[in-house]
Amino acid sequence: MNEEKRKPTMEDILELSGIDLLHPGGFDITKRIGEIVEMRGKKVLDVACGRGSLPCYYAKSFRAKIFGVDLNPEMIESSVEKARREDVENLTEFKVADALTLPFKDNSFDVVINECAVGLTSDPQKCLNEMARVTKTGGDIVIHESAWLKEISKEEKVDIAGRLGTVPYTLSEWKEMMEKAGLMHLWTEDWSGLENIYKIRYDRKMKNLNDMFSLWEKIAIIFPRVISKYGIKGIFHAYNSAQRINPLYSDETLGYFLIRGQKSL
Numbered sequence: 001m002n003e004e005k006r007k008p009t010m011e012d013i014l015e016l017s018g019i020d021l022l023h024p025g026g027f028d029i030t031k032r033i034g035e036i037v038e039m040r041g042k043k044v045l046d047v048a049c050g051r052g053s054l055p056c057y058y059a060k061s062f063r064a065k066i067f068g069v070d071l072n073p074e075m076i077e078s079s080v081e082k083a084r085r086e087d088v089e090n091l092t093e094f095k096v097a098d099a100l101t102l103p104f105k106d107n108s109f110d111v112v113i114n115e116c117a118v119g120l121t122s123d124p125q126k127c128l129n130e131m132a133r134v135t136k137t138g139g140d141i142v143i144h145e146s147a148w149l150k151e152i153s154k155e156e157k158v159d160i161a162g163r164l165g166t167v168p169y170t171l172s173e174w175k176e177m178m179e180k181a182g183l184m185h186l187w188t189e190d191w192s193g194l195e196n197i198y199k200i201r202y203d204r205k206m207k208n209l210n211d212m213f214s215l216w217e218k219i220a221i222i223f224p225r226v227i228s229k230y231g232i233k234g235i236f237h238a239y240n241s242a243q244r245i246n247p248l249y250s251d252e253t254l255g256y257f258l259i260r261g262q263k264s265l
């Protein structure tokens with residue numbers, strides 16, 4: 001285990017916790033995507049699909065044909081299992097793949113989505129370029145990502161990105177990258193605010209960010225998994241990161257945005 005791996009990011013903790021939806025906005029933002037791209041019956045790619053909750057939701061709610069890819073084989077196993085349990089195997093297909101080298105031909109999909117996972121790749125611009133490459137001309141690309149609302153120092157940005165496990169940009173920077181990937185008609189919607197962060201736990205009521213996990217979940221699930229992977233220091237690092245990061249959402253330093261573009265003709 002290298003030094004880096006002894007310091008879990010917030011993203012690592014969320015993934016280790018086993019919760020099935022890993023983005024602010026919860027199913028509300030996912031539903032919104034289905035509506036704005038008029039997803040019914042379309043061929044859709046969900047890049048970094050996590051545990052398959054979103055592809056299964058799109059398949060059930062919009063009868064779309066959904067392909068999901070994720071770098072982590074465990075996420076893909078969970079996705080296949082979820083599709084089987086939710087009886088949408090005929091509308092879903094899952095594959096282990098890197099968002100930076102998507103295993104699909106150019107112009108393959110009507111809609112390509114990435115929910116909360118462009119900023120955590122090693123090259124967000126390349127990720128957007130790949131998403132654009134596999135989208136049909138005139139097709140939709142939708143992402144949602146963390147964005148800086150206030151200017152802070154470069155050192156602080158680097159520290160916070162390292163603790164989060166994803167790199168936030170300003171909304172202008174996100175839009176610039178989308179344009180560089182060949183997307184036009186950019187459209188954004190503001191999903192900032194603690195009430196949207198709380199929706200990650202759509203299954204329980206949160207009053208503050210420390211409620212993300214119940215005491216029972218912390219003791220029975222998170223602590224043992226974090227300790228076994230990162231050692232006891234991992235718990236302290238995660239605690240310190242939460243103390244550093246949580247206020248950034250309430251004081252509106254960090255926001256969250258839905259961004260849609262269309263592949264230019």
Ligand SMILES: C[S@@+](CC[C@H](N)C(=O)[O-])C[C@H]1O[C@@H](n2cnc3c(N)ncnc32)[C@H](O)[C@@H]1O
Nearest residue numbers: 021022023048049050070071072098099115117
């Ligand atoms: C924040 S979670 C989002 C998962 C899902 N989209 C959701 O919103 O619930 C990030 C996901 O990105 C995946 N991931 C990280 N790097 C990736 C890459 N380079 N290619 C594909 N998936 C990646 C992780 O395995 C994880 O499932």
